[in-house]
Amino acid sequence: MPDKHIKWIMLALAAFTIMGSYYTYDSIAPVAGLLRDERGFSQSQIGMLNAVFNLPNIALALIGGILIDRIGAAKAILIATIICTIGASLTAVGEPFGLMLFGRLLFGLGNETLYIALLVGIAQWFHLGGGALAIALFFSMARVGSYSADKSTSWFADVYAAGWQAPLWLAAALTATGVFTALIYYLVDRKLPHLRAVGQKPERFMLKQLTGFSRSFWYILWLNVLFASVFFPFRSTFSIQYFMDVKDMNLADAGTANSYVFAAAIFATPVFGLIADRIGRRASLLGFAAALMPLTFFILATTDYGLWVTTLLMGISFSVIPAVIWPSTAMLVEKHRVGTAFGLINMIQSLGLAAANFCAGYLNDVNQAGPENPQGYDAMLLMFAGMSLIAFLSTLLLIIRERRQPGRGIEARFIGQSDAAMQRH
Numbered sequence: 247m248p249d250k251h252i253k254w255i256m257l258a259l260a261a262f263t264i265m266g267s268y269y270t271y272d273s274i275a276p277v278a279g280l281l282r283d284e285r286g287f288s289q290s291q292i293g294m295l296n297a298v299f300n301l302p303n304i305a306l307a308l309i310g311g312i313l314i315d316r317i318g319a320a321k322a323i324l325i326a327t328i329i330c331t332i333g334a335s336l337t338a339v340g341e342p343f344g345l346m347l348f349g350r351l352l353f354g355l356g357n358e359t360l361y362i363a364l365l366v367g368i369a370q371w372f373h374l375g376g377g378a379l380a381i382a383l384f385f386s387m388a389r390v391g392s393y394s395a396d397k398s399t400s401w402f403a404d405v406y407a408a409g410w411q412a413p414l415w416l417a418a419a420l421t422a423t424g425v426f427t428a429l430i431y432y433l434v435d436r437k438l439p440h441l442r443a444v445g446q447k448p449e450r451f452m453l454k455q456l457t458g459f460s461r462s463f464w465y466i467l468w469l470n471v472l473f474a475s476v477f478f479p480f481r482s483t484f485s486i487q488y489f490m491d492v493k494d495m496n497l498a499d500a501g502t503a504n505s506y507v508f509a510a511a512i513f514a515t516p517v518f519g520l521i522a523d524r525i526g527r528r529a530s531l532l533g534f535a536a537a538l539m540p541l542t543f544f545i546l547a548t549t550d551y552g553l554w555v556t557t558l559l560m561g562i563s564f565s566v567i568p569a570v571i572w573p574s575t576a577m578l579v580e581k582h583r584v585g586t587a588f589g590l591i592n593m594i595q596s597l598g599l600a601a602a603n604f605c606a607g608y609l610n611d612v613n614q615a616g617p618e619n620p621q622g623y624d625a626m627l628l629m630f631a632g633m634s635l636i637a638f639l640s641t642l643l644l645i646i647r648e649r650r651q652p653g654r655g656i657e658a659r660f661i662g663q664s665d666a667a668m669q670r671h
């Protein structure tokens with residue numbers, strides 16, 4: 247096979263690996279009802295199963311990123327898929343509850359490292375161009391995983407009919423397929439290292455490594471953290487309940503309305519990745535997509551427009567930002583620090599996700615949000631709108647800075663051509 251095709255095989259392997267793990271991340275919500283009915287779980291026990299996913303990564307995502315730079319993305323991917331599979335299996339064993347929690351914690355640990363290592367791997371294989379399209383296609387498969395988990399109750403109705411445990415074993419099995427794809431990825435990566443970018447091996451880790459990033463990197467980091475801390479807590483935790491209480495929908499319709507954002511992202515994300523690769527203007531694309539988020543919450547809080555309007559706006563934002571932001575980040579740092587950079591972002595993002603989930607729930611509780619009091623959700627919407635507005639301001643600063651250095655920074659031709667590297671050469 248011609249060398250230039252190998253990177254697409256690597257991308258396919260990475261995409262299949264992430265799909266199973268995103269399915270498993272989203273596998274708790276569909277079994278929540280069964281866990282409540284068959285095992286008497288409270289809402290907070292169910293919530294905890296997702297909370298423990300983020301908590302360890304506040305400390306460990308950065309360590310994972312540094313480790314990736316030291317041992318290489320391919321080896322980290324393989325190790326992480328094994329950890330994910332053990333975690334998903336312990337979750338499926340599920341009894342006692344402590345073991346189930348430990349399984350989710352282990353799965354969260356492996357999953358975040360896996361996610362970062364796969365992104366680093368793609369950035370390395372597509373270092374000569376096409377990175378945005380490649381990462382966008384990768385995210386499409388991740389969305390297939392999320393969408394499939396949402397739809398699994400109807401696709402695999404007989405599995406759900408067997409009780410709470412069978413769907414979790416299905417998730418564990420899908421995660422395990424990732425070990426197989428990761429092993430092939432590892433073997434090919436080891437055989438053809440000359441085809442991907444290999445940065446110099448990092449010396450001993452020093453805190454200084456976290457300080458040499460350009461200002462554009464920090465603007466992009468805040469956009470990434472704030473966007474994720476608004477999008478996932480709203481769409482993955484509160485939106486279904488919000489749609490039912492405020493928009494008068496039943497559970498099935500609210501779930502379907504929510505899944506449209508993920509379904510749309512499957513197809514729209516690669517389109518925006520292609521646009522970013524072809525026309526560049528990444529900062530402007532990010533600015534445009536970030537502007538849609540506060541607008542979405544403003545419309546939700548103050549108008550009676552059909553839900554399709556905000557679904558469309560958020561769907562565009564959710565398709566543009568992931569497709570553009572990760573390859574852009576890789577443009578801004580030197581090759582051998584991409585793992586550390588992604589780890590740093592995911593560490594702060596985990597903190598943001600945990601805090602935003604907690605604060606939104608707290609605001610809904612103190613304002614007694616519910617079907618009797620739909621205005622009780624306004625504080626949560628205001629919080630999400632405020633956070634998305636700060637994210638948008640961060641993109642404005644990014645646009646201003648990038649306009650001052652055309653062809654460099656975020657618009658550098660090849661991945662890993664950071665400001666620091668450019669100045670040296």
Ligand SMILES: NCCCC[C@H](N)C(=O)NCC(=O)O
Pocket residue numbers: 271358361385388474478568592595
């Ligand atoms: N799967 C929900 C949490 C994902 C956190 C992850 N670190 C991330 O940034 N994902 C980006 C995405 O667009 O999926």
